[in-house]
Structure formats: structure tokens, C-alpha cells
Amino acid sequence: MNANCATNRAKELLRHYIRIAATGAIRQWDSDNSAEVDDIVDCIIAAASTPAPQPDQPDQPDPLTRIAVALEQIEQHLNFIAATKA
Numbered sequence: 001m002n003a004n005c006a007t008n009r010a011k012e013l014l015r016h017y018i019r020i021a022a023t024g025a026i027r028q029w030d031s032d033n034s035a036e037v038d039d040i041v042d043c044i045i046a047a048a049s050t051p052a053p054q055p056d057q058p059d060q061p062d063p064l065t066r067i068a069v070a071l072e073q074i075e076q077h078l079n080f081i082a083a084t085k086a
Contacts, residue, residue, distance in 0.1 A: 006042075006043040006044070006046035006047040007043070007047040009039070009043045010040050010043035010044045010047060013036055013037075013039060013040045013043070014040060016036075017036075017037070017040075
């Protein structure tokens with residue numbers, strides 16, 4: 001069961017039991033009720049254990065490439081400073 005389905009199922013079951021509790025509509029607790037409560041717990045655990053999707057992020061270059069790019073930018077900046085002083 002995927003996280004979305006588990007989340008929706010848990011919400012549906014909790015709404016059902018809260019409505020029953022609020023209206024006093026249940027007369028007798030049976031094994032179906034217990035199974036549905038177990039299902040609620042399973043759905044919550046499934047939803048909580050599925051990692052949240054990460055926003056699309058561009059791949060980061062490796063550290064040496066980032067250092068090389070930074071050094072090139074520093075060199076360009078120093079060349080610009082030297083050219084403006086001349």
C-alpha cells in the first residue's frame with residue numbers, strides 16, 4: 001500500500017470511528033471493529049515510513065569540480081580588479 005493510499009485509508013477509518021463515537025451509533029464492538037482499528041494503525045505506520053518525495057534538485061558536481069569553478073571565479077575577479085587598477 002503506497003503512502004497516499006495508506007494516508008487516505010487511515011483518514012477514512014478515523015472519520016468513521018470518530019463519527020460513531022460522536023453519535024453513539026455503535027451498539028456492540030466486534031472483531032470487524034478491531035480489525036479496522038488495526039488497519040488504521042497499519043495505514044498510519046505505512047504512511048509515516050514512506051519517505052516524502054524530494055523536490056527536484058539539480059545534481060551537484062563533485063567537490064573538486066566545485067573547487068575548480070570557485071578558483072576560476074576568484075581568478076576572474078582578481079583579473080577584473082587588476083584591470084580596473086591599471
